[in-house]
Amino acid sequence: MAKKPKILCVDDEQDILDLLTFNLEKEGYEVCTALNGKKGLEVAKKELPDLIILDVMMPEMDGMETCREIREIPSLRNTVITFLTARNEDYSQIAGFEAGADDFITKPIRQRLLVSKIKALLRRSGPLDKGTEVSIGGIEIDREKYLVTKDGVQIQLPKKEFELLVLLSSAPGRVFTRENILNSIWGNDVIVGDRTIDVHIRKLREKLGDENFKTIKGVGYKFEA
Amino acid sequence: MAKKPKILCVDDEQDILDLLTFNLEKEGYEVCTALNGKKGLEVAKKELPDLIILDVMMPEMDGMETCREIREIPSLRNTVITFLTARNEDYSQIAGFEAGADDFITKPIRQRLLVSKIKALLRRSGPLDKGTEVSIGGIEIDREKYLVTKDGVQIQLPKKEFELLVLLSSAPGRVFTRENILNSIWGNDVIVGDRTIDVHIRKLREKLGDENFKTIKGVGYKFEA
DNA sequence: ATTAAGGTTAACCTAAAGTTAAGTTTTTTT
DNA sequence: AAAAAAACTTAACTTTAGGTTAACCTTAAT
Numbered sequence: 001m002a003k004k005p006k007i008l009c010v011d012d013e014q015d016i017l018d019l020l021t022f023n024l025e026k027e028g029y030e031v032c033t034a035l036n037g038k039k040g041l042e043v044a045k046k047e048l049p050d051l052i053i054l055d056v057m058m059p060e061m062d063g064m065e066t067c068r069e070i071r072e073i074p075s076l077r078n079t080v081i082t083f084l085t086a087r088n089e090d091y092s093q094i095a096g097f098e099a100g101a102d103d104f105i106t107k108p109i110r111q112r113l114l115v116s117k118i119k120a121l122l123r124r125s126g127p128l129d130k131g132t133e134v135s136i137g138g139i140e141i142d143r144e145k146y147l148v149t150k151d152g153v154q155i156q157l158p159k160k161e162f163e164l165l166v167l168l169s170s171a172p173g174r175v176f177t178r179e180n181i182l183n184s185i186w187g188n189d190v191i192v193g194d195r196t197i198d199v200h201i202r203k204l205r206e207k208l209g210d211e212n213f214k215t216i217k218g219v220g221y222k223f224e225a
Numbered sequence: 226m227a228k229k230p231k232i233l234c235v236d237d238e239q240d241i242l243d244l245l246t247f248n249l250e251k252e253g254y255e256v257c258t259a260l261n262g263k264k265g266l267e268v269a270k271k272e273l274p275d276l277i278i279l280d281v282m283m284p285e286m287d288g289m290e291t292c293r294e295i296r297e298i299p300s301l302r303n304t305v306i307t308f309l310t311a312r313n314e315d316y317s318q319i320a321g322f323e324a325g326a327d328d329f330i331t332k333p334i335r336q337r338l339l340v341s342k343i344k345a346l347l348r349r350s351g352p353l354d355k356g357t358e359v360s361i362g363g364i365e366i367d368r369e370k371y372l373v374t375k376d377g378v379q380i381q382l383p384k385k386e387f388e389l390l391v392l393l394s395s396a397p398g399r400v401f402t403r404e405n406i407l408n409s410i411w412g413n414d415v416i417v418g419d420r421t422i423d424v425h426i427r428k429l430r431e432k433l434g435d436e437n438f439k440t441i442k443g444v445g446y447k448f449e450a
Numbered sequence: 451a452t453t454a455a456g457g458t459t460a461a462c463c464t465a466a467a468g469t470t471a472a473g474t475t476t477t478t479t480t
Numbered sequence: 481a482a483a484a485a486a487a488c489t490t491a492a493c494t495t496t497a498g499g500t501t502a503a504c505c506t507t508a509a510t
């Protein structure tokens with residue numbers, strides 16, 4: 001089974017967060033939360049969630065503004081964002097789509113609707129973001145076949161190595177911190193030693209060429225062609 | 226390039242059909258249309274399109290129902306179906322993924338999005354082997370006769386093994402997760418143990434050669450020539 | 451030169467897959 | 481309708497790939 005989808009909920013009311021968390025975790029999602037827009041942005045950057053639920057009405061930085069800022073971040077460009085809004089705020093919906101929202105959830109929250117909507121959104125985003133083939137440098141990555149080709153030679157990578165490669169190559173040139181990597185591949189609850197990442201990186205270097213995996217000391221790793 | 230992909234559009238509004246037809250034909254697709262679910266089903270059976278765009282909201286037989294019926298037809302089992310839906314339509318309709326939809330297109334239709342979505346979906350669905358016979362490596366599969374031939378020798382496979390072979394060989398090289406396999410062969414609701422799949426794989430390996438069935442540990446299985 | 455971050459290696463551990471045989475269920479035959 | 485056979489699933493056990501760690505080594509930055 002693929003990794004649990006990760007959902008970030010941002011709302012200034014703890015009650016709502018609890019409700020969302022309860023319902024979403026029950027469905028097997030991994031949930032993280034934030035109590036305001038600023039925090040939400042931070043957590044989003046760190047956790048790279050698959051979907052973000054944003055309350056529109058929040059003090060200081062509201063949902064709309066948060067959404068706009070999230071959309072500025074390359075690694076979150078394709079994340080699904082849905083707003084949480086009171087029922088009759090039609091106008092906000094129009095503005096919301098402009099800010100980059102993918103959908104709306106209305107308060108009061110109906111649990112079954114919430115869940116089926118989330119499912120649908122994740123599933124909708126799923127098939128399309130999965131450009132199955134990527135080609136960078138002499139390296140081709142085919143997610144569907146779990147197969148990597150380097151200079152025409154097929155290489156079968158183990159799961160973790162493959163996931164790591166997919167992650168790094170999803171934004172070539174971008175530095176991923178160890179934290180990023182751990183969160184994306186292992187999830188925030190699993191604890192593995194720091195050296196583990198190094199070992200996987202080493203294997204990748206061995207198999208795909210040293211030069212493509214660059215270490216930024218004190219920061220993390222990046223993939224380059 | 227292979228034959229033009231054929232797309233069936235089903236909607237009760239002629240305007241929408243025209244708009245879809247115009248945009249899709251411009252992209253080089255072959256388009257056929259139907260003004261209601263019943264007609265859509267008929268045309269689908271006759272034309273065997275590669276992809277079907279179904280409006281959710283239609284009088285009499287709605288998109289959901291049509292989708293379900295289409296999924297019942299063996300020759301259309303693998304056809305890609307996407308729903309056409311207004312952005313704010315009731316969420317319960319979004320749960321129509323359960324009816325077997327592959328994706329959603331929202332109204333109002335943004336042409337560029339429409340086209341790129343269609344492209345992605347068709348690419349993803351891969352080569353559609355409509356013929357009943359497939360031949361890969363030394364293995365020939367005749368779906369109609371439920372018959373497999375390996376190096377000229379006929380082999381009679383039991384149902385489950387045959388279905389598994391058909392599934393895996395429908396996209397050689399592609400990895401199918403256990404979940405994929407369970408959903409496709411047993412259906413979403415049936416629960417069978419994990420070891421069951423292994424046993425069937427084992428039988429296939431025994432009968433058709435170990436080398437064709439590859440295990441990707443932690444991920445699933447794939448068929449290769 | 452010091453030191454903290456990262457690299458390397460190999461041993462270890464574990465979850466996942468393989469195997470087998472013994473139940474079940476379904477289908478066919480008599 | 482009973483018996484037999486075939487297909488399917490399961491359970492218990494074995495094997496193994498791959499993931500992790502620990503201990504030690506190297507490097508680069510101040």
